[in-house]
Amino acid sequence: MKILVVDDETDVRTLFEQRFRREIRSGQFSFSFAYSGEDALNYLREHASEVVLILSDINMPGMSGLELLKHIKQQYLAPPPAPPQVMMITAYGDDESYRQAMQLGANDFLTKPVDFAALKEKLTLLASHEN
Amino acid sequence: MSVNTTILFTIPVALLIVRSMRRFFDLPTRLPRLNQALTWIWVPGAILYVAALLMKWKTDQLDEIYLLLVFAAVIVTLLRLQNYRPARTVLLAMVPYVLYSAIELELELTGGAFLKEYDDAFDTSRGFAMIWLFTFILIARNQKKQLEKERILREEEEKAKRLIEAQNAELERLVGERTATLTQQAEELREALTELRITQTQLIQSEKMASLGELTAGIAHEIQNPLNFVTNFSDVSAELIEELEEERQRADRDPELEAELLVDLKQNLQKITHHGQRAASIVRGMLEHSRASTGERQPVDLNVLADEYLRLAYHGLRAKDKTFNATLVTNFDQDLGTVQAVSQDLGRVLLNLFTNAFYAVQKKKERCPDGYTPTVSVTTLRQPDGDVEVRVRDNGTGIPEAVQKKIFQPFFTTKPTGEGTGLGLSLSYDIVTKGHNGTLTVETSEGEGTEFVIVLPRADGTE
Known part of the structure; x- marks a missing residue:
């Protein structure tokens, strides 16, 4: 299962690669990284059908995670291919952000610091559905 | 008898x-x-x-x-x-x-x-003695009169002198009174000045604290991020060590995997250090910002300072308006070197300019939400003549012409009551011009955006 992680903090890549090292080694998950909303859209344009899940930070300079979400939902208005799941991750766990994310069609809403154990469970569940 | x-x-x-x-x-x-x-x-x-x-x-x-x-x-x-x-x-x-x-x-x-x-001789002598006697008595009388006149003249002079002295004394008294009044007034003025200075210091401090208050949320966010990394990298390192231990107990150990794990561990520790320092530097910046300026000039890397305060200002505004987002553009001259400056003072200037820039783009976004990308950029440049230039640009609302002349005046603000002290730009202007012998100018066009330009002279810029 291919997952795109969008965050302006580059160290997120190292973190995810180590957290999911066994899953990556076993080939269960495969991660790609984009460091801005614009990067993410470019990547999706080239790998549209591959990405199953997008994990995006909300708070990023330039295009915010919520804008990215809006763009993605607009692009995938008419399937196929099936639209990827989008999980929002934010340091600001406020109601307004949550409401906006849900309104724009986010599949899930996580707050930082990320509980990787819980995230792993969610991803595993998703992967089993996928298969 | x-x-x-x-x-x-x-x-x-x-x-x-x-x-x-x-x-x-x-x-x-x-x-x-x-x-x-x-x-x-x-x-x-x-x-x-x-x-x-x-x-x-x-x-x-x-x-x-x-x-x-x-x-x-x-x-x-x-x-x-x-x-x-x-x-x-x-x-x-x-x-x-x-x-x-x-x-x-x-x-x-x-x-x-x-x-x-000698009867005749004696008679003549007697007559002569008598004449002599009376003549000299007459002379004595004249002398006495003369002396009397002189005495009267002297007395008159004395009187006149006393009069003049009395007038002098009166004048001195008047002068003394005036002097006392003036001294008192001067003292009152001096006290008023001292009070004004104290008030000014308090105002500057409260302005500093107000801007710090605006930043608190931004600072919290900026600290939260590195702290999350510290936590996450520590956790994952514990996992790596567990895996390493498991590996070592197996009969068919994989040396390649072990080496990889060790490399990762080392890398994680470096990352923990890095993010810890990042948080520490933010706290240090915050403390520096709130502390009274020492006024001591030190070599300052304006690229680092501008980057730090750009992020703080951005997150400060985001803390208030969570839906707000802006594109941050940094054009740093890599050959900028350092300038001799009071870093917390210049930091305040930059913070103020960034805060204003974000405020301007936020207002514009509220007016025309579609098709507008709020952008705040900062550009540093070492000019050919050695002067150092920092440009803070936004594509926000711009400043109306009627207001442009007033923006550097103390207590002038266009923000609603309670949102701005009206001291930010005025203090910034003083810091740049008086504190660093530089210039702070503004180029703006209403509805298009604003650019503030700080130029610090070479004399302060080169070491």
Whole structure:
């Protein structure tokens, strides 16, 4: 299962690669990284059908995670291919952000610091559905 | 017997002389004791008379003896008055006459033959002595009058002098009063100035604190991120160590995997250090911002400073308006080097400019939400002549022309009451111009955006 992680903090890549090292080694998950909303859209344009899940930070300079979400939902208005799941991750766990994310069609809403154990469970569940 | 009575006529003469002398020389004030003694001038005369009577001494010279005694008394008095010029003159006047009288008396007492022989000569001498006497007494009178006039003149002068002195004293008093009033006013002004200075310091401090308050959320976010990384990298490192331990206990150990795990571990520790320092630097920046400026110039990397405060300002605004988002553009001149500056002061200037820029783009976004990308950019440049330039640009609402001239004035703000102190740009202007001999200028076009340009001179810029 291919997952795109969008965050302006580059160290997120190292973190995810180590957290999911066994899953990556076993080939269960495969991660790609984009460091801005614009990067993410470019990547999706080239790998549209591959990405199953997008994990995006909300708070990023330039295009915010919520804008990215809006763009993605607009692009995938008419399937196929099936639209990827989008999980929002934010340091600001406020109601307004949550409401906006849900309104724009986010599949899930996580707050930082990320509980990787819980995230792993969610991803595993998703992967089993996928298969 | 009848001859001796002449002395009785001489006594009134003696009293007359004493009286004249008293009046002429003002003896009661000049020589009060002698004056008192002169009252008894008749006593020797009376004694002589009575003595002669008793001794049945018959002579024509009794009155002359007495007169000589009187003259002696007068001479003693005059000698006592020798500092007074008319007294000296009178003394001079008396000398020939007294001498003549003395000689005559002596000759008469010793016989009188010689006297009779030179009768004419004696008469002439007597006449001369009398003329001399009266002439000099007249001169003495004139001298006395002259001295009197001089005395009156002196007294008048003295009076005039006293008057002038009195006027001077009055003037001095007035001047003193005025001086006291002025001194008091000056003191009051000085106190007012001191109070103003204290108020200014307090205002500057409260402005600092107000901007710090705006930043709190941004700072919290900026610290939260690195702390999350510290936590996450520590957790994952624990996992890696567990995996490493498991690997080492297996019979068929995979050295390649072990090496990889060790490399990752090392990398994680570096990352933990990095993010820990990042958080520490933010806290340090915050403390520096709130601390009173030491005013000490140190080499400052404006690229680092601008980047730090750009992020703080951005997150500060986001903390208030979570839906707000902006594109941050940094164009840093990599050859900028350092400038000699007071970093917390320049930090405040940058923070202020960034906060204003974000405020402007936020307002514009509220007005036209679609198709507008709020952008705040910061550009640093070392100019060919060595001056250092920092440009803070936004594509926000711009500043209306009517307002442009006022933006650097203290307490001028376009923000609603309670949102701005109106001191930010005014303080920034002072910091750049007075504190660093630089310039702070603005280029703006209403509805298009604003650009603030800080230029710090080379003298401060090159080390």
